[in-house]
Amino acid sequence: xSLMICSTKCLxxxxxxxxxxxxxxxxxxxxxxxxxxxxxxxxxxPQTCPANLEGQCGDSEEWKGEFFxxxxxxxxxxxxxxxxxxxxxxxxxxVILGKKMKDWMRFSVAFWHTFRGTGGDPFxxxxxxxxxxxxxxSVAMAKRRMRANFEFLDKIGVDxxxxxxxxxxxxxxxxxxxxxxxxxxxALAKELQGSKIKPLWGTAQLFVQPxxxxxxxTSSELGVYAYAAAQVKKAMDVTNYLGGENYVFWGGREGYxxxxxxxxxxxxxxxASFFHSAVAYKKKIGFNGTLLIxxxxxxxxxxxxxWDAATAANFLRKYGLLGxxxxxxxxxxxxxxxxxxxxxxxxxxxxxxLGNIDANTGDPQVGWDTDQFLTDISExxxxxxxxxxxxxxxxxxxxxxxxxxxxxxxxxxxxxAHIGGxxxxxxxxxxxxxxxxxxALTELVRxxxxxxxxxxxxxxxxxxxxxxxxxxxxxxxxxxxxxSAKQELAEMLFQSAL
Numbered sequence: 001x002s003l004m005i006c007s008t009k010c011l012x013x014x015x016x017x018x019x020x021x022x023x024x025x026x027x028x029x030x031x032x033x034x035x036x037x038x039x040x041x042x043x044x045x046p047q048t049c050p051a052n053l054e055g056q057c058g059d060s061e062e063w064k065g066e067f068f069x070x071x072x073x074x075x076x077x078x079x080x081x082x083x084x085x086x087x088x089x090x091x092x093x094x095v096i097l098g099k100k101m102k103d104w105m106r107f108s109v110a111f112w113h114t115f116r117g118t119g120g121d122p123f124x125x126x127x128x129x130x131x132x133x134x135x136x137x138s139v140a141m142a143k144r145r146m147r148a149n150f151e152f153l154d155k156i157g158v159d160x161x162x163x164x165x166x167x168x169x170x171x172x173x174x175x176x177x178x179x180x181x182x183x184x185x186x187a188l189a190k191e192l193q194g195s196k197i198k199p200l201w202g203t204a205q206l207f208v209q210p211x212x213x214x215x216x217x218t219s220s221e222l223g224v225y226a227y228a229a230a231q232v233k234k235a236m237d238v239t240n241y242l243g244g245e246n247y248v249f250w251g252g253r254e255g256y257x258x259x260x261x262x263x264x265x266x267x268x269x270x271x272a273s274f275f276h277s278a279v280a281y282k283k284k285i286g287f288n289g290t291l292l293i294x295x296x297x298x299x300x301x302x303x304x305x306x307w308d309a310a311t312a313a314n315f316l317r318k319y320g321l322l323g324x325x326x327x328x329x330x331x332x333x334x335x336x337x338x339x340x341x342x343x344x345x346x347x348x349x350x351x352x353x354l355g356n357i358d359a360n361t362g363d364p365q366v367g368w369d370t371d372q373f374l375t376d377i378s379e380x381x382x383x384x385x386x387x388x389x390x391x392x393x394x395x396x397x398x399x400x401x402x403x404x405x406x407x408x409x410x411x412x413x414x415x416x417a418h419i420g421g422x423x424x425x426x427x428x429x430x431x432x433x434x435x436x437x438x439x440a441l442t443e444l445v446r447x448x449x450x451x452x453x454x455x456x457x458x459x460x461x462x463x464x465x466x467x468x469x470x471x472x473x474x475x476x477x478x479x480x481x482x483x484s485a486k487q488e489l490a491e492m493l494f495q496s497a498l
Contacts, residue, residue, distance in 0.1 A: 066151070074087060087419060089424075106393060109160070110399055113371065113403035115149055119404070142168060159196055160199065160245075162202070166205040190241065201247055201399070214253070217229075245289050247287070247290075250296070251271070251304060253301055297333070329345055330360060332369050332370065345383060355393070357383065357399070361375075371402050379428075381428040384432035387429075435494065
């Protein structure tokens, strides 16, 4: 047994402690475990300001030094470049299918993963101690992180960022105090944004704080529902003030662990009322952005109410919210629901609901939301086929809801991960454009359904052919001839474009 396991077992497991007592070794072992646990806490604590900052970071609010020294602005150098701090495929100003790459992509950096991610997981503590962190969650520290965010955006060449309210500012002891903290940090963000940068979307964090353990809009407690409404109201105000182009609802705890103690119908009705109130408030404050729902099947709840794109679309249809919301599709959430990202994007698109994409992926061997940067060219190409068919994503875009691996701990890794993700999607765009321009795959699909281009086929698609009419035709034609679907040819054509 390792010392770390010892500390966990002996300090947190009563049965282990009692069994150890029976062996007569309790005093020595408990003292040893306490010392190891204490050492682990100290060792895992955040690093203090490094010497190379010359003590300036001690004053978090005023310090304006360079956060990423030695890292230049990232430029496009082409596929033959060996520079890991350069784009090989993403050329922002290059025109593809009549639109600049940057306008197809509208890339965004996720503040929570990039500047609040620690590398911690259920089995271990933080592994990332960025040099600008001082170990606090103060307003002054929040301001310093915000400065780091905008330096990163400038160097990576991205015009959008996304945030949760509690990522960018600490929670106070009261709602009023929390709002004051948020206002102070947002004022700095507004100043740093200038006229070029803005949020792709903002949102309220309604899942971490213990008050939301039963949900927010679906909580069984009226007071929690009201608190969540107040928090969303403020987050919408802030998003609007910063010029955000969308507002997202991710209902991480809007679901249930068991139906035995759940009134599902009542909770869904409450959730719909919450969304109707959000629509009304959006119009009241003149927010012109799009409201987005982000589907996810489970985690942290066993069952989340917006399980997938089809479920979310049906919810919007049932409660009269179509036309007021679109969907923010996250690729890792798609795989958790048993679908491909391409499937979820197409489901959203054909329902007129594709509004934004959280660009990430999961590991097929892992059954949880790993939020990895997308590196699969095939998947990226299928994603971009949906985006092209949708005519783009604006006012949405691609938000990198992705985090460094636990073992990636260098500051430059933040840049490398985003460069890799941006290049992967850019390469996907180039491959998808080849498929569109070549037309062979499109023609294969057209030919597969060409029988419906006939007069009778058109009559069926118009809803004008009833069963009596179709029975007469079936008797007249006899046994139908069924052609090959040419799946292998379709896959060959797809792979040839990569």
